[in-house]
Structure formats: structure tokens, C-alpha cells
Amino acid sequence: MHTVAVLALDQVIPFDLSTPLEVFARTRLPDGRPGYQVRVCAERDEIDAGLFTLRARWGLEGLRDADTIIVPGVADPTAGVSPAVRDALRSAAADGTRIASLCAGTFPLAATGLLDGLRVTTHWIAADLLAAMHPDLDVDPDVLYVDNGQFLTSAGAAAGLDLCLHMIRRDYGSAVAADAARLSVMPLEREGGQAQFIVHDHAPAPQGSDLETLLTWLRENLSRILTLADIAARSGTSTRTLIRRFREQTGTTPLQWLHRARVRQAQHLLETTNHSVERIATQVGFGSPTAFRDRFKRTTGVSPQSYRRTFS
Numbered sequence: 001m002h003t004v005a006v007l008a009l010d011q012v013i014p015f016d017l018s019t020p021l022e023v024f025a026r027t028r029l030p031d032g033r034p035g036y037q038v039r040v041c042a043e044r045d046e047i048d049a050g051l052f053t054l055r056a057r058w059g060l061e062g063l064r065d066a067d068t069i070i071v072p073g074v075a076d077p078t079a080g081v082s083p084a085v086r087d088a089l090r091s092a093a094a095d096g097t098r099i100a101s102l103c104a105g106t107f108p109l110a111a112t113g114l115l116d117g118l119r120v121t122t123h124w125i126a127a128d129l130l131a132a133m134h135p136d137l138d139v140d141p142d143v144l145y146v147d148n149g150q151f152l153t154s155a156g157a158a159a160g161l162d163l164c165l166h167m168i169r170r171d172y173g174s175a176v177a178a179d180a181a182r183l184s185v186m187p188l189e190r191e192g193g194q195a196q197f198i199v200h201d202h203a204p205a206p207q208g209s210d211l212e213t214l215l216t217w218l219r220e221n222l223s224r225i226l227t228l229a230d231i232a233a234r235s236g237t238s239t240r241t242l243i244r245r246f247r248e249q250t251g252t253t254p255l256q257w258l259h260r261a262r263v264r265q266a267q268h269l270l271e272t273t274n275h276s277v278e279r280i281a282t283q284v285g286f287g288s289p290t291a292f293r294d295r296f297k298r299t300t301g302v303s304p305q306s307y308r309r310t311f312s
Helices: 015-025 083-094 101-109 126-135 159-172 174-183 214-219 228-235 241-249 254-272 276-285 289-300 302-311
Strands: 002-008 036-042 046-048 052-055 068-071 100-101 146-147 150-154
Touching: 002 015, 002 228, 015 036, 015 101, 015 159, 036 241, 046 100, 046 126, 083 100, 083 241, 100 101, 100 159, 101 126, 101 150, 146 159, 150 159, 159 174, 159 302, 228 241, 228 254, 254 276, 254 289, 254 302, 276 289, 276 302, 289 302
Parallel strands: 002 036, 002 068, 068 100, 100 150
Antiparallel strands: 046 052, 146 150
């Protein structure tokens, strides 16, 4: 069974601490078995968690045989880590353990040097501080999480849920992750498409906006070759007005939104069918397999074949 060790540091943020405990502990495989064994580890017998004192069942030795270590956020991100914690995390990393941080947990993880040279994220309000404290990091404040393979980082609060569900999907596939998402009353993909390999730099249109009906129609017609004029005609507006509304409500253009929606649908087909890449390219509305491969890799960072090998 996959073991997840959650490292409780002094001034741990309770929300960040509880997120992986609840998500991983409630994950079930198709046959009903638990997907994870979850433990809380701490350097000392008692840890200051702000409004309460935490007593963990495991010490730092609980990190040694873990498959995944989670570092939740801390109230004072400038506090650093003790030599014992630093050495424990470095030792685990040397053994190949997957290590993820939630919110301001990127700060103590960065203090170990393990993230040097990597693209990372944290809560947007602390991104500038992280970049100033650790100039060797490539800090991206606009994404929900970053997956570097062995090391993963997430933005604040609910983005920790996104990252936990992403790791479940990596470990057990989309069906198990979708079940975990339902138990958490959390969409596996954020509305507007929080696809698991896509880092979104624009927000989706909110429910109730005047674009909602149009976006639903676009999702239902991804296989069609649609021009900007076609979309404007469907919305009953000029192309200029359409572009303005999209930028105001989604932060992107209609065609960019459409490209992302097509890639998300392609991800679903790659995971759940044996259709060829060429057939999927047609199903999601790309003019050619070459155009599909180029757009898919540009959006996700991997080829369709690599994505299928990981998530099918």
C-alpha cells in the first residue's frame, strides 16, 4: 500500500494539514481497499498549530519508508527548517521519495535546497517573498500547482486539493481520483477545466455569466471546425464584442479557450479509450494529427502518447 507521510512543522496551518489527511485517507480502490496508509510525522512530541497543540504518532523516522511526503504550509514562511528536518527530507529525496508542498509549505521545502533550479508555486500573496528568499527557484504565482515529477508544489488553500487529486490520479488513474473528488465534494477538474497536466493562467467564466450558455454549446461542439465568426454568430454578437466579453470573463480569447477545451477532451479520450491519436484529433476538432500533437504538447508539456502511457 502507498504510504503518505504528512510532515507537521511548528506553526503548521491546520487547513493545509487536514487536506491530505482527509483526501488520501478516504481514497478507495475499485475493490474497496484503501489506496493509502496515512501518517502524521513531527520532529517533537508536541507541535504548535496555532489554535491547538498537535501530538503526532510518528517522529521523523516515519518519513523514511514513505512513498510520498507532504509538507503543509506554515504560518511563518521565513522560519526555515531545523537541521533534523532538512536532513530527513534530503535523505528521503535521495531514496526517490515523492515530496509535495501545500501553500506556504514550499518555503520549508525550498529551505532544504531540493527545489533549486525548479519551477515552483506557492500562495500568490507569498510568491514575491519566496522568489526573494530563494532566487534559484523559478516561482510561478499564476498556477494552481506544478508537477516536476519527484517534487510538486501547490498554491494556497483549495489548490492543495487539486494537487492531492492530481497525485491520486498519477498513482491510480482518473476513476479512483474522480471517486476521491466526489467524496471531497470537489471537481476533479475545476469548472472551465482544471486539467491535471494543464497549468491555467486564466480563470474560467463564473456560473451565471452571460457566456455560460455559449461555453456549454462550445463544449458540446468541440468536433466542429469553428471560426471566430461562427462563435460570434452563435452568441448573437459581433466578433469584437465577443472577444471583449471573453477577455473580461475568462481572461483569454474565444479560440484560445476552445483550444484548451479540445485538449481537455482529448485527455479524457486518451485515458478512457483505445482510439488512435489520429482519430482523437478528428473527434476533438483539430484539422490534422500534426496540429493536434503540437497543440497538446504546447498545452500539457507532454505528447499525447506520453500522456496516455501515464494516465490510461
